[in-house]
Amino acid sequence: MISRNVKSIEISGIRKFFNKVTQFPEAVSLTLGQPDFNVPEKIKSAMIEAIEKNKTGYTSNAGIEELRNEISRYLEGFNISYGSDEICITIGGSEALLSTFAALLNPEDKVLIPNPAYPAYESCVKLLGAQVINYDLKQDFSIDFNNLQNLIDEQKPKLMVLSYPSNPTGAVLTEKDRNKLFELLKDKNIIVISDEIYSALCYEEKYYSIAQCKDIKSKIILVSGFSKMFSMTGLRLGYVCADKKIIDQIIKVHQYNVSCAPSIVQWGAHEGLRNCLEDVEKMKNEFIERRDYVYNRLISMGMESNLPKGAFYIFPSIKKFNLDSEKFCERLLREAKVAAVPGSAFGIGGEGYIRISYSYDIKTLKEALDRMEKWVNEDF
Ligand SMILES: Cc1ncc(COP(=O)(O)O)c(C=O)c1O
CATH class of the missing domain: 3.90.1150.10 (Aspartate Aminotransferase, domain 1)
Structure with a gap:
């Protein structure tokens, strides 16, 4: 059954x-x-105001333009460039992940997933009938590049998941590893899903992300969200950023699954990015x-x-x-x-x-x- x-x-x-x-x-x-x-007080007030002003209808599938503009501006502060038409607001990072996998995977496609990692990646891939291939991490939970390169060359995976800052290890992507990844990926036929839901909680002076490598932008999909950043796990708001060609396909999946993310929470996050950093x-x-x-x-x-x-x-x-x-x-x-x-x-x-x-x-x-x-x- x-x-x-x-x-x-x-x-x-x-x-x-x-x-x-x-x-x-x-x-x-x-x-x-x-x-x-x-949840920061100003976010709460913005959500109450959204209710009082009856901002409770469907929003556009991709989410309110005002929030997408704020996300675009916020990411620019990390040297990550996505226009508002390259962003889709989702129901948490979870929906961002599943919608992204669903938009890209055919049964039997191979997906590289770090091990250990947040368990949802593997489950999403299996749910879609695709195949999980784990890649090793070193003792300090950074990428083992030899192993990764071999797997890419031998297995020819369609997608690769990157997950820094990491749940469960707390490791982050270093500048050196970001640059090594860029060198490795630039000539490969692979798309990277970079889950950066903990990016606001990076304790190093500078934040490094593969999404900063603009020359390979067409191969990168950035998943993030507000659950951890604004301590609003139950309010369910995340987002996914990708090149227009890819995001339009992700939005199709998102549309048929959820139509749009909750309108009130979108206004809350909008206030959060403007006034709660x-x-x-x-x-x-x-x-x-x-x-x-x-x-x-x-x-x-x-x-x-x-x-x-x-x-x-x-x-x-x-x-x-x-x-x-x-x-x-x-x-x-x-x-x-x-x-x-x-x-x-x-x-x-x-x-x-x-x-x-x-x-x-x-x-x-x-x-x-x-x-x-x-x-x-x-x-x-
Ligand atoms: C690495 C990682 N990605 C995504 C998620 C999902 O986040 P959300 O609660 O916004 O769906 C979590 C939640 O714990 C996580 O740890």
Whole structure:
């Protein structure tokens, strides 16, 4: 009765584990990918005003021109150039991803996906009957260029997903790797989907993106959104940017799926880009403090970890404990009453790691890390 493609995918490992956590009400959970800040006040007011002014009808399929213009201006600040007619406002980054894959993939097409990575990429590709090929990341979760080049040459994939700043690893794209990627991609027949939903939460001085390489603009599709940037995960707003020829095809899929993104939220994000970037800066600074705190605590309890450079996750190694990540998290939950996500939820490359989200206040983080430290010291 159910489609073969749908049967080939499962609900996300993150959700599965989250459901387990609800059976332990006394546990401190560090599992969610959702900032704990309120939506900036000006965004709330703009949405209320939009309701009061009855801006509640369908918008154009691509989204209101005013917001697309603001996105265009905002991206220009990162040296990324897309005109308002090259942008489609979507229902979160999630819809941006699925609409993009659906517009481009035929069954059997091959898609390169980093491993470990946000699980939706693999599921979207399988849902469309296309084929996933994982590419390796190095110890610091940067791209292994030898492996990538070989896979492109041998497998001839149609698409490649880039995902920086990364969920789950917190790694970002460096200037050197951006330039290497450009050199690699410029002569290849491949399209890159660059998911940059955490770009506003990059802790490095400068932000690097493959979308800055204007000579290969026709091969790049940028996916982003406001869920993390404005702490508005439940309001469901994202966007996708691409060359006109591609975006027009993505808009067709988006049109038949959802018609348009919610009008009221579009006005909220419009206000956010105009007047709330200081709020984003404050959030970012708070995340940097939490990142430093969690990193130092993990290192001092002997949990090896890379210092995250963006997003709000840290991905420590648990290899020395000789437990797979599912078992480790299960025991951490039952015995120490702390919930973290098994690295295996992000693909085979995530085995041997756990994902800790630091989108929680310092008090919660301290309690969780105290419990974890005691457990690690006593039980291993
Ligand atoms: C890397 C990445 N891309 C996309 C999304 C989807 O974002 P949204 O909630 O806007 O659909 C997420 C959400 O966690 C994510 O981590």
